[in-house]
Amino acid sequence: MREIINFNTNWIFFKDWNDNIKTEKLNNGENVTLPHTVAEIPIHYFDESDICLISGYQNIFNYDKNKFKDKRVLINFEAAMVAAEVFVNGKSFGEHKGGYLPFVYDITDKLKDGDNIISVKLDSTERKDIPPFGNEIDYLCYGGIYREVQIIIVDEISIENIMITGLANQNIIGKIRIRNSKKENAKETISINLYNREYHICEIKKEITLKKDELFTDIEIDEHIDSDRIELWSIDNPRLYKLEVSLSNEDLMYVKIGFRDVKFTEEGFFLNGEKIKLIGLNRHQSFPYVGYAMPKRVQKKDADILKFDLGLNIVRSSHYPASRHFLDRCDEIGLMVFEEIPGWQHIGDKEWQKLSIENVKDMIERDFHHASIIIWGVRINESQDNHDFYKATNETSHKLDKTRQTGGVRYITGSELLEDVYTMNDFNYDGIADPIKAQKFVTKLDKNVPYMITEYIGHMFPTKMQDCEERLIEHTKRHFEVINAVAIDKNIAGSIGWCAFDYNTHYNFGSGDRICYHGVYDIFRNPKLASGVYSSQISRENKIVLEPITIYARGERAIGGVSPLMIATNCDYVEVYYRDELMAKEYPASGKYQGLIYAPVIIKMEVNIPGVSDMGWGDMKIIGYIDGKAVAEKKYLNNPSFKDLEIKADDYEINSIKEGSSWDSTRITVKAVDAIGNRLPYINEAIIIEVSGEGELMGNDNPVLEGGYYSFWVKSNNKNGSIKVTVKNKRVENKTIEIKVK
Known part of the structure; x- marks a missing residue:
């Protein structure tokens, strides 16, 4: 019978490779548990070359010839970035090129009775012979054996x-x-x-x-x-x-x-014969400090945020295949997936292209069974046309999978359509132009074809959590405008916006601090105001949403006050009270946003609520109603001050490291709030994080709040017990929570 041995503990990591790692049992490296990154990096202004190493990993596998007689011993690496040469007792299995998909070796014939040295020479430099590299790319590919490893014992x-x-x-x-x-x-x-x-x-x-x-x-x-x-x-x-x-x-x-x-058709997308408008966001699998190296629980949490917090029905795994844990969770919760091969704009030489075609094969063979995957991305994101190359990627996909269609994400109009679905990054909307381009203008065809928008907004309007209210409002409006235009167009399958979460990138992109602030959530998975565009489209049977797009301050906007006030909501109507006096009762702006099931409410209150010149700024209360009953309420103070730190964990129980298993982790979010629990977006004070017990902090222990938020992850060790987390700031009371580890 098959035996699967998790092989994630007791690895020794060497930041610099030397040939002795292949043949000698060494103890002068760092003891690590997978998943692992070659270097933790800061959030802002780091040198991305810190993660571009040629490093080494070593582990010991004990082989009993009698126990494993007539058996084969396989080793499976789920992913290692970017080129891995595996050795068993100094014997090489060649170099595997590519950082996002698994590779398996039968190591039986290289094993001896007793201890065997398994080592990996890992080249994490941006090699021009391996997709997605060859030119600059707008994301980081973090070095490391960042997914799990198994030893698999099978019959012949x-x-x-x-x-x-x-x-x-x-x-x-x-x-x-x-x-x-x-x-x-x-x-x-x-x-x-x-x-x-x-x-x-x-x-x-x-x-x-x-x-x-x-x-x-x-x-x-x-x-x-x-x-x-x-x-x-x-x-x-x-x-x-x-x-x-x-x-x-x-x-x-x-x-x-x-x-x-x-099925994607000229009339839209159909699931089980029912037409569904796709509404989604792109997701990078990277996290603060550790890049790609996050375990099962954290990968699954991302899917939960997209489905349950944002209310999406599709995600694109930009720009590479996702973790199997993320895909498993998408299967479990009903979140559809557009999965694509690694790449960003650049197409390399024939050998590079051959490797990319191999990526198509490996991606489909690994993920064929996932119900959530509805389309394969077989074109390098935003690349130029290349007839022979893309004919081959499509043929490979269709030969392997006759049940799913292909797409190829482009940004140039009139691009040759070799795929089943014309997938387009449409960044037309600049606040003035039409929200989306006409399909036939994009395709240059004289007929409609299966068509989906795969990116919008993003770099056209990067927005930080702590930006001024006017920018936050415009960011929100732009997302509303695009999803409304897509909803109205009956011949578009749907749209996938850029993007869900802010992400680290190279110096030449983003805001220069190594972050692209393109998300509707920040890099720590905390919601910006624009997230309300998506959450407000959730069926109110599942979740009631009332998200005013304001921080409520008298002099924050150029003209003062908070009018007009946009409210993202799935309520029937809202009432606004100023100093406990009813100032407005307003229904959703369905005339302006005709495509949306739940249009935002827009309230103009210049007459009723004073602007910047009024010195008597008062409290405000907004109440949402469904079927005439008050179901949600949001209050704002006229004089907010820093009263408390809220601290909350995603999970209050995680797993310890068992022999062979990965470490576990959970996110903890700190929020600076006023007396009634509203976030204070412009507080930028430092906090001190103290972690004790059976775990450790990942990242900075003395960070600064950004947008009133800071989140961090704690990871378990190999002991049961608890992790005690204390957060301090001298202006407010210390806060402590406890995470059980078992």
């Missing part, structure tokens, strides 16, 4: 991969790959079992023949499941089923699948 005949998805007609389609290391012809029986939770739905058996001279054999699967227990996977009912594959030698693997149909 074993299951290598399950590439199966479910269709709405209850068919399962795809293939199963079998590894034959026996080097003999063999007959084998594959059993496919489908489970609805613990209930067994059906079993399918297939007899196969394996040839001695073929290491891998792909078995095509196209079978019908006749069961009344199959529910379709959808964004509101993301039903998943366990599909288990086994061999006669009891080797067993499983994946989670959903049954659904997805």
Whole structure:
């Protein structure tokens, strides 16, 4: 039977590679647990070359020849940035090029009885021969073995991969790959079992023949499941089923699948035959300080923010394949995914292109089973046309997956359409021009085609959490204008804005401090005012939203006051009280925003609420109503002052490091608030963070609040107990919370 050994603990990291790491057991490096980054970096104004190293990793694997007799030992790296050469007892398995997808080696024949040195020479420089590199790119690719590693013990005949998805007609389609290391012809029986939770739905058996001279054999699967227990996977009912594959030698693997149909047409996007307007944002998988090196819990939390806090139905994994944990969570919660190959504008030489085509193959083979993935991105983001190259990427995708369409994200008009869906980065809107370009103007075709906007706003209007209110309002308006225009256009499948979270980048991009402030959330996953554009579109049966787009200050705007006041809400109407006197009752501006289910409320109150010249600034209260009942309320003080630090953890219980397992982590958010809990956006004082117990702080222990916020992550160690976190500022009372570790 198969045995999976998590191989994430007891790695020794060497910041500089030397050949002794291959053959000698060394103790002069740093003991680390995966996921790992080669260097933690500050948030602002760092030297990005700090993460461009040629470094080394070493671990010891104890091999018992008797225990593992007639077994094969595989090692699986889920990702390492950017080129990894793996050695076992000094013997090389060659260099794997590419930082976003897994690679597996059969290391059996290089093992000896007892301790074996497994080492990795990791080149994290921006090599011109590996996508996405070759020119400047607007994001960082952080060095490190930043995803997990497993040792997999299997029989000489074993299951290598399950590439199966479910269709709405209850068919399962795809293939199963079998590894034959026996080097003999063999007959084998594959059993496919489908489970609805613990209930067994059906079993399918297939007899196969394996040839001695073929290491891998792909078995095509196209079978019908006749069961009344199959529910379709959808964004509101993301039903998943366990599909288990086994061999006669009891080797067993499983994946989670959903049954659904997805289709982009000239009329829009359809899920299970129902037309759905796609509304989403792009996501970079990077985090403060540690870059890509975040564990399962934190990866899944990003998906939760996008689905439940922002109310999105799609995310684009810009500009590379995402963590399997993130994709698993998208499957679980009904968040659709546009997944694409690594790249940004630049196309390299023929060898570079060959590697990119290999990325298409590896991405689809790893992620084929994910119900959430609805389209493959097979073009280098914002690149020029290249007929032969993109013909090959599309052919590769269609050969591997006949159930999903392809897209290719471009920014030039009239670009050749080789994909199934014309996917366009539309940055037309500058506050004056039309919010989006006409489809036929973009495509230069005389007919409509399947069409989706894949970026907008972003660099056209970067906005910081602590920016002035007028900029925050304009940022919000621009997002409203674009999603409204997309909603009105019946021939656009939807749009995916740039972007969800601010992110670190190279010096030549963003604001010069190594951050692109393009998100509707900041780099720490805290919401800017523009996030209300998306959250306000959540069905009010799921969440009531009342988000006034203001910080409420008499003299913050150029003309003073807070009029006109925009309120992002899914309420029927709102009432505004000034000094406890009703000043306005207003309904959503549905005439202006005709495409939106929940248009924002816009209140003009120049007459009723004084501006900058009035010295008697008063308190304000906004109440949202549904069916005539008050369901939400927001208050503002006329004289806010710093009264407290709110401190909140995403999770109050995390896991300790077990032998072989990854570390666990949770985010803690600190917010400076006034007497009634409103964030103070312009406070920039330092706080002191103290962490004790069974964990440690990631990043800075003496940061400055930005926009009234600061968030940080704590990570577990290998002991059970608790992590005590205390946050201090001399103006307010210290705050302490406790995270259980078990």
